[in-house]
Amino acid sequence: MLEQQLQFSVREEDELSVDLIEAQYALKNTRDKNNAKSLVILVSGIELAGKGEAVKQLREWVDPRYLRVKADPAHLFTNKQTFWQPYTRFIPAEGQIQVFFGNWYSDLMATAMHVSRPLDDSMFDAYIENMRAFEQDLKNNHVDVIKIWFDLPWKSLQKRLDDMDGSEQKWHKLFGLDWRTKKQYDTVQKLRQRFTEDWFVIDCEDETVRDQQFAQYILQAMKQLPKHKASVRTRWKQATVPETLLHPSTEVLAEDDYKAELKKLTRKVSDALRNDSRNVVVAFEGMDAAGKGGAIKRIVKKLDPREYEIHTIAAPEQYELRRPYLWRFWTKLTETNEITIFDRSWYGRVLVERIEGFAKPAEWQRAYDEINRFEKDLTDNQTVVIKLWLAISKDEQEARFKAREETPHKRFKITPDDWRNRGRWDDYLNAAADMFERTSTEYAPWHVIATNDKYSARIQVLKAILKQLNAD
């Protein structure tokens, strides 16, 4: 990656403003269309270089109704929060522009400069790599990301510090480092050079040049937003459907054995979940009527509702469709959610969305890696990700569908959609097979549970959870 370029000369302000506003409106008008886009602008740099001034000037040149600015003091990294968690809520919807003045890079810098034992280079670089992968995922999901570094030489910085009055100095202390120390300045420069090679770097000696370069670079980005990639290069290699899906075990557990074991295991599971210092995410997938609801009920049996959250995932809402498909899951997971259960999950992308054509081939084929990265970020940050596929046979499903239709209080559970999905049984098996092959990772493996016998299924679910929590 090369440092980002801009053909630059100072432009007449009013003309620049007209161009910016037109580009903004063009972006805004992509909303809900096939070429829909949004734009994230990451802003970082040396203190007093004038990031704030440049953002304020930009607000005056553009239509401020369609430019949002999020400017937080640094979030120091904890080992329970991924770098994107403080920001994902603000990832813009189609047609919107969001400036993150203060972002994952400034958090990384602040963390690296703050902790008593600084991050070593390899850890720092690992973060950078993760951040770039995350940004690439955003871009692939139509949120373009541009990054702008406001630079200032040491001498100019010192001169600006000399010129500040007392009140400003006091304030700058709040968020900043000690910018009077050459060693700290050098460390910042050394660190930022580890990641700014794909940033647009602005030399902020001259205020007009600074504000103009900032605005013009954004203008250029808005005009050159990359097209959606929808083509697939290679032919898809379908994985073999495993025997556990084709012929789920029909072994039956006797009621007495079930009851005794269930009692023991629900207690054990609640203790394990409660006492694990990590957060736990449990995701259920599987054919309709495979028993997801019943399994969830047994997991939370001995827990109090204040200890967990259950998300039942249905079709996305319009405001969710205007953002990357993972957005509605990003925003449901925070570091304070200790136990989170998903009745259906982000795997919808490579299951129903793939099969029904809601996601284009390029989109669902890309999603496996996106999902793996998402789960890796979580597991790297003290979160256990437990994934369960409830496998049922086609005959057993039919029997349960019919039973549901005949039972008034279960009728809502069965809709024409369910029968239609059943008609695509083999497509679902194939999609599940591909999913296992590509997303059953060491850090977040899939557990396939045979559910033709409900008793045995519930026991196996509890055992799988205990196993992954190392509490069996």
Next chain:
Amino acid sequence: MLEQQLQFSVREEDELSVDLIEAQYALKNTRDKNNAKSLVILVSGIELAGKGEAVKQLREWVDPRYLRVKADPAHLFTNKQTFWQPYTRFIPAEGQIQVFFGNWYSDLMATAMHVSRPLDDSMFDAYIENMRAFEQDLKNNHVDVIKIWFDLPWKSLQKRLDDMDGSEQKWHKLFGLDWRTKKQYDTVQKLRQRFTEDWFVIDCEDETVRDQQFAQYILQAMKQLPKHKASVRTRWKQATVPETLLHPSTEVLAEDDYKAELKKLTRKVSDALRNDSRNVVVAFEGMDAAGKGGAIKRIVKKLDPREYEIHTIAAPEQYELRRPYLWRFWTKLTETNEITIFDRSWYGRVLVERIEGFAKPAEWQRAYDEINRFEKDLTDNQTVVIKLWLAISKDEQEARFKAREETPHKRFKITPDDWRNRGRWDDYLNAAADMFERTSTEYAPWHVIATNDKYSARIQVLKAILKQLNAD
């Protein structure tokens, strides 16, 4: 208010379930319709009474996709957060049901029981009154609220504590009080009796009765959701339009004086905002082209974007229209936002929405009190609310509109809507006059600023802010 009643007998589970699901679907289907409703269920009670079990049982009887449960440990009150701030994000959209297991009442109880100097009765009761007013506002805005207290006699509680195993006991300690102490139990009962007169109280000795009463009460509430009130009882008494609006001062400030004073005041304002330990909310209203943007620019001139947030308020989005109109403002204000500026605000309800008929007479007429309560809650919790109306004369507006149309980079600021609004000049003056009369309170007064002369206007805005911060 009387304790809430229910005609009760234990029902056949499956039939109850069918009824619940049908009522849920009926509620869900009101979405985006004229009779749209949502439902908030507040759940509190004695520890071990079985709130959690009842919520879990309810989840099994209803369609869990349309029942959300939010269960937080107590948020102890701080003096910087209103009681509703932890919850407003989760106020349900039309058609949805939200259980708050853990809510503003349990927070109040926890605060009262926790602080070393407990809240005295009059303070406790003042909170209750505020909470009821907030709930009434929710109801008026089509979010129905029902409240359910799970009760358990002292002896039964002790027996259940005896029967618990170690792991459960440990966990219950986490959130709870010491439920082994009779004095604490009595205090809880004494306190809750100060607010449960309009709650449905369930005696939880019997588990079946408990779960059934809980579900049946919710069913009854869903079936009897009150109709939208849209009628107005009395004839509206229009306030007299003040002279400051009819003939804004045309006094002119010389450029030299302006520049010197501006420099001094921008510094003073940034210092005052920065050093005030309270949060500050500034809301701008006024006719189009009155100079809101220019005024905001001068307020933040000497601030860093990390110190403030600006919200430019446009027409609400669909997901915002599905909630009370204050919702999008509730959710923009958190205790950590130290300086928040609104370019247009919640007053849209009694201005554009009133005039354009987006709000019915009953709705905008009710809004004055709702807004006053909202601002009172904020100012009671260490937030300064500064409201500025920028007053321009009709001639000066025309001149500015024409100048905008002739200036390419300002053309986006002027649309057919602006000319149309201008055609309703007198309606806006009347609406503004009513607004001043009804919402200029001691705790959040309106400042009317004459803006025919831009220089003078900007100076007056800065002075008004200083004045309200007691920093002039």
